[in-house]
Amino acid sequence: MRTTRTVAAAFTALLCLGALSACGPDNGGQDAAKTTAPAPASTTAPVTGSATAATPTDGATGTSTGNRIPAKAWMDAKSVPLDDTLHWAPLAANANPVPRPVVFKGMELCHAQVAKDDTSMFTGSAASKATVGFGGEHWTAQQTLLFEGDPTHSSGTKQLTNLAEEHLTAAVKDCAKTAPNATVKVTAPGGADAPYFAAAVTVPQPDGAVVTLHEYVVVAGGTVSELSVWATAKAGAQPKEAWTAPDDKYVATGMTAPLCEALPGC
Numbered sequence: 151m152r153t154t155r156t157v158a159a160a161f162t163a164l165l166c167l168g169a170l171s172a173c174g175p176d177n178g179g180q181d182a183a184k185t186t187a188p189a190p191a192s193t194t195a196p197v198t199g200s201a202t203a204a205t206p207t208d209g210a211t212g213t214s215t216g217n218r219i220p221a222k223a224w225m226d227a228k229s230v231p232l233d234d235t236l237h238w239a240p241l242a243a244n245a246n247p248v249p250r251p252v253v254f255k256g257m258e259l260c261h262a263q264v265a266k267d268d269t270s271m272f273t274g275s276a277a278s279k280a281t282v283g284f285g286g287e288h289w290t291a292q293q294t295l296l297f298e299g300d301p302t303h304s305s306g307t308k309q310l311t312n313l314a315e316e317h318l319t320a321a322v323k324d325c326a327k328t329a330p331n332a333t334v335k336v337t338a339p340g341g342a343d344a345p346y347f348a349a350a351v352t353v354p355q356p357d358g359a360v361v362t363l364h365e366y367v368v369v370a371g372g373t374v375s376e377l378s379v380w381a382t383a384k385a386g387a388q389p390k391e392a393w394t395a396p397d398d399k400y401v402a403t404g405m406t407a408p409l410c411e412a413l414p415g416c
Contacts, residue, residue, distance in 0.1 A: 223409050248277050252296050256319075288389065293375065318367055330354070332353045362381055366398065
């Protein structure tokens with residue numbers, strides 16, 4: 151009997167060597183779980199609101215858009231004026247969808263209404279805004295993106311994009327007509343002379359405070375991008391931080407480059 155048992159044990163040991171998965175310590179199942187490689191983590195940074203890694207496509211072509219702006223479409227906070235002083239939070243991480251038709255900050259501040267017949271140009275395939283800063287007498291920065299669609303698929307999409315940009319910049323230029331006692335200084339007119347618009351605007355408020363706004367607008371492919379940086383100070387006072395900014399073209403480049411990387415038709 152002992153001889154038989156010895157032979158059986160030896161035979162079992164040989165089987166274990168040939169198929170380790172069939173034999174092992176009593177807690178072999180737990181050890182195997184510990185050594186199994188975990189599922190790879192997503193390489194996409196978590197983003198609040200509407201910013202995702204998915205690229206919207208042209209709604210005019212019948213392709214599903216997802217109604218979202220890709221995270222990489224937002225400008226780097228370091229390209230926003232006053233970052234050296236205020237160290238803006240990442241815009242992509244603070245992005246949220248906005249109702250459509252979109253009301254850009256420059257239009258809102260200047261009380262510019264969108265006519266019923268013009269709502270289509272402010273609807274688009276996707277729209278979001280990202281707001282960072284401190285509010286009140288300190289500066290706030292906000293980027294608003296309206297993606298109309300891929301203009302390479304539709305000349306109408308490009309026309310809508312250009313019309314939306316024209317309406318937005320016209321609202322800022324004519325701010326004094328819709329907001330009493332507002333002042334406007336255009337520093338980059340846009341159009342053929344420069345592929346971007348920039349202006350400094352002051353708008354008195356009913357309570358005596360004054361909003362100071364620095365407005366930048368670019369078009370890239372089928373996207374209208376607005377960067378608004380503003381502060382509200384009491385009458386006769388200035389924002390807490392002195393305004394400093396690079397040349398308009400550098401701010402505009404910081405807005406355009408991510409859009410051309412993230413969205414089609416640039």
